[in-house]
Amino acid sequence: MTIFSKIIAGEIPAYKIAEDDQFFAFLDIFPLVEGHVLVIPKLEIDKFFDVPDDYLSRMLVFSKPIAKAIEKAFPCNRVGLAVVGLEVPHAHLHLVPINGIDDLNFTRGKLKLSPEQLKSAQEKIVRELTS
Template sequence: MSSIFTKIINGEIPSYKIAEDENFIAILDAFPLVKGHVLVIPKKEVDKIFDLDKETYLGLMNFAYEIAPAIEKAIPCLRVGIAVIGLEVPHVHVHLVPMNTMNDINFSQPKIKVSPEEMTEIATKIKSSL
């Protein structure tokens, strides 16, 4: 059965896309910790990050490396944190989180609500900073 991320990649579920190439996609997290929280996902459906082949793993990190500076330009923050966390979706994904405090990347805190209009605006800002 396809993961929710595979369904997003295949266009079956809408998303706020930041960037995409033949192997990876970056989207806004639908349940963000802070505004500008992005998920970077390989199109290859693999459950655990260290089960990725080395080429895909390095490609994922290189793709995230290109996205993070755009987040930092578009979203006021001190830095962009990175995390590989989560058991709820059996598909590798890397979180890129704009940070002003350590709590901004605390995954036990409640997720924020962002309107569809603001999500579109945030995605547009990050894309224009690529």
């Protein structure tokens, strides 16, 4: 069972942004920039392009309102999307508020936000998502 499956099961706490019967979105606790969200399928599949086709398309549709909420919650040029998949063997995509290409540079240091900062980021995104 991956750490993401444990988050879905509620065994590990997460800063949840959205959930439905197929997907779960939550804040990356070591974000590239504030407002960085992970979207995962509830199916435990290692590689992103091994996810069934119908899930892939629904995953993007599930992510769309979240990306729009991130864009409203955090000043940015747009929300970038990245699929890397090396750190956790569970398919996932990254939604990252960006102003330049370097904001999607996964080789640079990650932010270390306090629980209060993470909770604030979560609340900003959820507020925009539900408005």
